[in-house]
Amino acid sequence: MSEALNPETPEAVLDEAADEAGEEEPIKQRKNGLYPGVSDELAENMKSGWADTELRGLEPIGQAEYTAARRAALSARFPGDRLVIPAGNLKTRSNDTEYAFRASVEYAYLTGNLTEDGVLVLEPTSDGHKATIYLLPRSERENGEFWLSGQGELWVGRRHSLAEAEQLYGIPASDVRELAAALKEATGPVRVVRGHDAGIEAALTDKVTAERDEELRVFLSEARLVKDEFEAGELQKAVDSTVRGFEDVVKVLDKAEATSERYIEGTFFLRARVEGNDIGYGSICAAGPHACTLHWVRNDGPVRSGDLLLLDAGVETHTLYTADVTRTLPINGTYTEIQKKIYDAVYEAQEAGIAAVQPGGKFRDFHDAAQHVLAEKVVEWGLVEGPVERVLELGLQRRWTLHGTGHMLGMDVHDCAAARTETYVEGTLEPGMCLTVEPGLYFQADDLTVPEEYRGIGVRIEDDILVTEDGNVNLSAALPRRSDEVEAWMASLKG
Numbered sequence: 001m002s003e004a005l006n007p008e009t010p011e012a013v014l015d016e017a018a019d020e021a022g023e024e025e026p027i028k029q030r031k032n033g034l035y036p037g038v039s040d041e042l043a044e045n046m047k048s049g050w051a052d053t054e055l056r057g058l059e060p061i062g063q064a065e066y067t068a069a070r071r072a073a074l075s076a077r078f079p080g081d082r083l084v085i086p087a088g089n090l091k092t093r094s095n096d097t098e099y100a101f102r103a104s105v106e107y108a109y110l111t112g113n114l115t116e117d118g119v120l121v122l123e124p125t126s127d128g129h130k131a132t133i134y135l136l137p138r139s140e141r142e143n144g145e146f147w148l149s150g151q152g153e154l155w156v157g158r159r160h161s162l163a164e165a166e167q168l169y170g171i172p173a174s175d176v177r178e179l180a181a182a183l184k185e186a187t188g189p190v191r192v193v194r195g196h197d198a199g200i201e202a203a204l205t206d207k208v209t210a211e212r213d214e215e216l217r218v219f220l221s222e223a224r225l226v227k228d229e230f231e232a233g234e235l236q237k238a239v240d241s242t243v244r245g246f247e248d249v250v251k252v253l254d255k256a257e258a259t260s261e262r263y264i265e266g267t268f269f270l271r272a273r274v275e276g277n278d279i280g281y282g283s284i285c286a287a288g289p290h291a292c293t294l295h296w297v298r299n300d301g302p303v304r305s306g307d308l309l310l311l312d313a314g315v316e317t318h319t320l321y322t323a324d325v326t327r328t329l330p331i332n333g334t335y336t337e338i339q340k341k342i343y344d345a346v347y348e349a350q351e352a353g354i355a356a357v358q359p360g361g362k363f364r365d366f367h368d369a370a371q372h373v374l375a376e377k378v379v380e381w382g383l384v385e386g387p388v389e390r391v392l393e394l395g396l397q398r399r400w401t402l403h404g405t406g407h408m409l410g411m412d413v414h415d416c417a418a419a420r421t422e423t424y425v426e427g428t429l430e431p432g433m434c435l436t437v438e439p440g441l442y443f444q445a446d447d448l449t450v451p452e453e454y455r456g457i458g459v460r461i462e463d464d465i466l467v468t469e470d471g472n473v474n475l476s477a478a479l480p481r482r483s484d485e486v487e488a489w490m491a492s493l494k495g
Helices: 011-020 040-045 064-077 105-111 162-169 176-185 198-203 210-223 229-251 253-258 261-275 288-292 337-355 365-380 388-394 483-494
Strands: 082-086 092-094 119-125 128-135 173-175 190-192 284-287 308-313 325-330 434-437 440-443 457-460 463-468 471-474
Touching: 064 105, 064 119, 064 128, 064 162, 064 210, 064 229, 082 105, 105 119, 105 210, 119 176, 128 162, 128 176, 162 173, 173 176, 176 198, 190 210, 229 253, 229 261, 229 308, 229 325, 229 434, 229 463, 229 483, 253 261, 261 284, 261 308, 284 288, 288 308, 288 440, 288 457, 308 457, 325 337, 325 457, 325 483, 337 365, 337 434, 337 440, 337 457, 337 463, 337 483, 365 388, 365 434
Parallel strands: 082 190, 128 173
Antiparallel strands: 082 119, 119 128, 284 308, 308 325, 434 463, 440 457, 463 471
């Protein structure tokens, strides 16, 4: 990996480079103070001879009309307040390398822009707000920033100009480097989405309160509870790519057996990167008893014929909407009798849960329906003493069910997490909401309260369900769920 000629590079390093090159004069003492380590001739040469690459006549991004409507709803909620929503900054991974950037959900939801350092500002006006998107402009050629800075365009790629950004996002664009100073001088009430841009927050230190900022964060979380048409389409794209990723995995299970769970993880990741932006969360590729660890993401264990593979994974689209799907597959293509018994119980619970996802119903209904079936099963199998109502009241089934049965889905895999309890967990389902239904049974390898044949078996089945006007749609229905259909599907892919 190359190292940038950065004006901020420590002088000692530059001097060392000069010594190695046999320079008589230390680089830092060159008369050209603007470009340490660069001759006047090269600096002048790099200023000119570049073609005009400005893009003109750009079409707005696909969600531009939707982001405009979202900003209008935000404006109506907080009249008279200046609203500041940052995208966030690059984070150092190690030394001079950074993690891949992912814009804050709030910023991406309101703009469609996904670049680092961006900030959306809604300035209050007499009839609402004026929106401005603050971005880094094109790298300057005159001062050498485009080739001397480690974040210059020669090193990390071309940025859109401010004029191009205005065409794409339908929002007036300005230079973000001037924003912090302007915010320091701002008057009147201000709210900011915290936790993404320390520089912007520092500029607003004496103008904001934690309580007011939390109200902004909560509103933007609850605004995402109901998906618009664009969002529903993106979720379906994410699911469709995820289905293909699961098919990819089944086709290479023999290679995974020769290596480890990492082969499964890498196979799915390839699909996510080819068709989407990334994986939506760390893939759970849990073979054998690892399936009993709910968030097993080490993915370094063996893959053995006769065991089950619990694959919980989702592709994230280029607009940051993610799928979240789980299937528990027999690695050799056929469930054993005990595996099928447990799998079918979870399938029955999921069927009950999906049926309970209805407009006007309570969010908790699908969880309660699935848990009732699982409680019936553990009583039927003699794992706990009934009646079922007693088991549910005391939560005794939770030794083996462990987690909730689902969550909202969207730009975050656990979307709308800042929403108030009364609007989410205790709320009512509406058309446009998208959630997962994912019951599971997990019998730990060291659980002496269950028969030995159960131990080390973990099963979860998860689908992404969109609430509609008259019921629901299973976005991930293309992946078989019933045990016999799973076996037939796997056989067709391996044949």
